[in-house]
Amino acid sequence: MTPLTTLMLGKHPWVSGIPSGQIALIGDHSREVRFHAGQVIFAEGEHADRFWLIWEGQIALVLDIPGRGTVVLETLSAGDCLGWSWLFPPYHWQFGAIAVSDSRAMEIDGTAVRSACDADPALCAAIYRRVSATTVERLQATRMRLLDLYGAPADHHRSDEP
């Protein structure tokens, strides 16, 4: 960890509100990384032991579907957090991740953060609170997408029947 790493980490929206001492703890297990467009960051089923706070670029969560190829489930970009599976057993990625464009992120050692959480309940609460908020936000967005909002409008809003 360098003071610059911790400074950068503290400016990421995902850690906004975490006390500086705890940011420094996370910073101890962080490093800046870059991904080039098309680079596979992780693959479905692999061991999940880290996560990323995205600074620049665009990263796609993907799933390989037989007959359909690699399908993008969601895209993430600056300000987003990539990866939750490092936090929950069995610590395997449920989807893959590929950089859509050249990207820059803070890579955080999830295993080390889990250990740090065991020793620091306040850090643990801060991490779980943020992961929960991210989960809820994406769950709600996914539910909205499942509604197929852009399908045919409800008949009672239209005068398309003679």
Add this chain to the structure above:
Amino acid sequence: MTAATTPHRYRVQAREVETADTATLTLVPLDQAVDTPRPGQFMMLTAFGFGEVPISVSGGDGDGTLVHTVRAVGPVTRALHAATPDTIVGVRGPYGTDWDVERPDARDLVFVAGGIGLAPLRPAIWAAIRSKHRGRIVVLVGARTPDDLLFSRDLGTWERRPDVALGVTVDQARSGWRGNVGLVTSLIKRATFDGARTTAFVCGPEVMMRVVARALIDHGLSESDVRLSLERNMRCGAGLCGHCQLGPLLTCRDGPVVGLDEAALLMATKEL
């Protein structure tokens, strides 16, 4: 509103296929032209032998031609959607309120469209661009799939323009799609604009407009700076028949474009 209640005859000059169920028709008057519509207003279009429907204006240069984008969802819109060049259709209007896009001057303008909702916003976006608007122009578009995106030429043009920030996302991608995948609200979070000095124009399914409105308010906009286009059962177009009543509003006359400050409570009321 004094627009005539008798349709004028227009000829389909051109038909452009947008998606599997949506086409854009360019209409020219056969005899007398209707008044020039403003972005956000709608016309009542007649498919003779089928009926009449309200369709928003989706383009036009003020030279008497009308541009309407029609999605085939019922008998009348299916007939209009299928109209080939030289088909005669009926037109009356223009009706309703408009986006009033020129008024915000140097403020940032954020256009958020979902699905067919890009059609009523398209002329407003072009009006903002042509007026050499001094604030930012942000255009955020959501669609079900890449194949459901309307106005691909316009999207390409806006993407290349330095004065427009364009974001496009789809709910479901197909293999090979390299754009965004996610709800249209995810684009709001990523867009750059000054919420306190922004006017937003939102059009799409009502549920989508509700969540977009919440995201815009979270971004610092006030309710009075969020304008929505409401869709109800417009029949007469002149505020006479009451079919399109939404609480105290007759959406054909007091809408379709209304402020969120006026619409929020009405949109949250069940079965209204």
